[in-house]
Amino acid sequence: MPQLTKSAELFEKAKKFIPGGVNSPVRAFKSVGGTPIYMAKGSGAYLTDVDGNTYLDYVGSWGPFILGSMHPRITAALEYTLKNIGTSFGTPIEMEIEIAELLCKIVPSLEMVRMVNSGTEATMSAVRLARGYTGRDKIIKFEGCYHGHGDSFLIKAGSGALTLGAPDSPGVTKGTAQDTLNATYNDIESVKLLVNENKGNIAAIIIEPVAGNTGVIPAKPGFLADLRTLCDQEGIVLIFDEVMCGFRVALGGAQSLYGVTPDLTTMGKIIGGGLPVGAFGGKRKIMERVAPLGDVYQAGTLSGNPLALTAGLETLKILMDENPYPELERKAQIIEAGFSDNLKKLGLNYVQNRVGSMSCLFFTETPVTSYASAITADTKKHGKYFHSLLDQGIYTAPSQFEAMFISAVHTDADLEKTIKANYNALVESQK
Numbered sequence: 001m002p003q004l005t006k007s008a009e010l011f012e013k014a015k016k017f018i019p020g021g022v023n024s025p026v027r028a029f030k031s032v033g034g035t036p037i038y039m040a041k042g043s044g045a046y047l048t049d050v051d052g053n054t055y056l057d058y059v060g061s062w063g064p065f066i067l068g069s070m071h072p073r074i075t076a077a078l079e080y081t082l083k084n085i086g087t088s089f090g091t092p093i094e095m096e097i098e099i100a101e102l103l104c105k106i107v108p109s110l111e112m113v114r115m116v117n118s119g120t121e122a123t124m125s126a127v128r129l130a131r132g133y134t135g136r137d138k139i140i141k142f143e144g145c146y147h148g149h150g151d152s153f154l155i156k157a158g159s160g161a162l163t164l165g166a167p168d169s170p171g172v173t174k175g176t177a178q179d180t181l182n183a184t185y186n187d188i189e190s191v192k193l194l195v196n197e198n199k200g201n202i203a204a205i206i207i208e209p210v211a212g213n214t215g216v217i218p219a220k221p222g223f224l225a226d227l228r229t230l231c232d233q234e235g236i237v238l239i240f241d242e243v244m245c246g247f248r249v250a251l252g253g254a255q256s257l258y259g260v261t262p263d264l265t266t267m268g269k270i271i272g273g274g275l276p277v278g279a280f281g282g283k284r285k286i287m288e289r290v291a292p293l294g295d296v297y298q299a300g301t302l303s304g305n306p307l308a309l310t311a312g313l314e315t316l317k318i319l320m321d322e323n324p325y326p327e328l329e330r331k332a333q334i335i336e337a338g339f340s341d342n343l344k345k346l347g348l349n350y351v352q353n354r355v356g357s358m359s360c361l362f363f364t365e366t367p368v369t370s371y372a373s374a375i376t377a378d379t380k381k382h383g384k385y386f387h388s389l390l391d392q393g394i395y396t397a398p399s400q401f402e403a404m405f406i407s408a409v410h411t412d413a414d415l416e417k418t419i420k421a422n423y424n425a426l427v428e429s430q431k
C-alpha cells in the first residue's frame with residue numbers, strides 16, 4: 001500500500017480552492033474511491049507521486065504520451081524554443097505552416113487545418129463549421145462517446161460524465177440539447193432512423209472512429225463505411241473525432257487504419273506532445289468557410305503558439321522517424337494475451353477490447369459493442385482492481401470507462417510486471 005500522506009493533505013487543501021479539488025473531474029477518483037494521487041514527476045513510462053511512490057503509467061496524461069513523458073528530443077526542442085524563440089506572440093509564425101503542412105501530409109482527410117488549444121475547442125469548432133457550411137442545425141453523436149465539454153456534446157456523453165453517472169449536464173439549454181441526437185454505436189439502423197426523422201436538417205454526424213470514452217469500443221467492420229455512404233447520400237458532414245485515436249492507432253489515425261475518409265477530423269492529445277494543442281481540419285471546400293477566409297467564426301489567443309507547437313511538431317517528427325506502431329502492437333498483444341491467460345486461470349470471462357495500443361478490460365462477460373453493453377460492467381469490482389494495481393505500483397485510469405495506453409517506452413519487463421499485477425488485482429476484485 002503506497003504511503004499517501006502528502007497526497008491526502010494536498011487534496012484536502014485543494015478542495016478549498018478548486019471544485020472537487022481537481023481541474024478535471026475524471027481525476028477525482030470518484031468512481032474508484034480513495035484519494036487522488038498528486039504526481040510530482042513524470043519520466044518515460046513512470047510517474048512519481050508527492051510521497052515518493054513510483055508507478056508504471058498506463059494513462060499517459062489521457063493519451064498524449066505515446067512516446068512516454070519527457071522524451072529527450074521533445075524536452076531539448078522545448079528548451080531551445082524557450083531560450084531562443086519565446087512562448088507566444090499572438091502573430092503568425094513559421095511553425096504554424098510546418099505543422100499544418102505535416103498534418104495534411106499525414107492525415108488522409110486533411111486539405112486545410114486550423115490549430116486550437118484543446119480537443120474540446122477542436123470539436124466545438126468543427127460542429128459550428130459543419131452547421132455553417134450546411135445551414136442545418138442538428139447533429140448526431142453516439143451514446144457514450146465523448147467529444148469534450150462543449151454544450152452540444154454533453155448529452156449522453158462518455159468519459160468523466162459517464163464516470164460520474166452524469167452523462168447529461170445542467171446548464172445545457174433545451175435549445176441546444178434538442179439539436180443533439182444520440183444514435184447507438186455500431187448500429188447503422190439507429191443512425192438511419194434519426195436521419196429519416198430529421199430529413200435535411202442534420203448538419204453533421206460526429207463519431208470517435210475508435211470509441212475510447214466508454215472504455216474502448218472498436219467500430220464493427222463496415223460501420224464507418226456505412227456512415228460515409230449515408231453522409232454522402234444525405235449531404236451530411238462526417239466528422240471523425242480523432243482526439244484520442246489520432247496518431248495513436250496509426251500515424252494517420254483510425255481513418256488511415258480503416259480506409260474511411262471523413263469530411264472533417266478533430267485532433268488533440270498526441271499532437272501536443274503533452275502541451276495544450278488541438279486542431280480541426282478537412283476538405284478545403286468546407287475549411288474555406290472558416291474566418292477570416294470564410295464567415296464561420298473561430299479564434300484563440302494562444303492558438304499555434306511556438307511552445308506548444310514545438311512539442312507537437314517534435315512528437316510528430318519522432319513518430320514519422322521511428323514508426324513505433326509495430327512495436328506498440330507487439331507490446332499490446334503481450335498485455336492482452338497475459339491478461340487473457342490470467343482471466344482463464346481464474347475462471348473469469350471478462351471482456352477485453354483493443355485497437356493498437358489503446359485497450360480496456362471490462363468487468364462484464366457481455367461483449368462490449370456500445371454504451372448499453374459497456375455499462376453492464378461491474379464498477380465496484382473495477383474499483384477494487386484499480387486500487388490493487390495501484391498498490392502494486394501500476395497506475396491505470398481511475399474509471400472503468402477510460403482506456404489503457406501503452407507507450408513506446410514501456411519495456412517487456414514492465415509488461416511482465418503488469419501481467420503479474422493484473423493477476424493479483426483480478427483476485428482482489430472478486431473479494
Ligand code: KE4
Nearest residue numbers: 024062118119120146147148159213243244
Ligand atoms: P480536451 O478538451 O480534454 O483536450 O479533449 C476533449 C476530448 C475530445 N474528444 C475525445 C475523443 C476525447 O477523448 C477528449 C478528451 N478525453 C478525456 C479522456 N477520456 C480527457 C480526460 C479529462 O477529461 O480529464
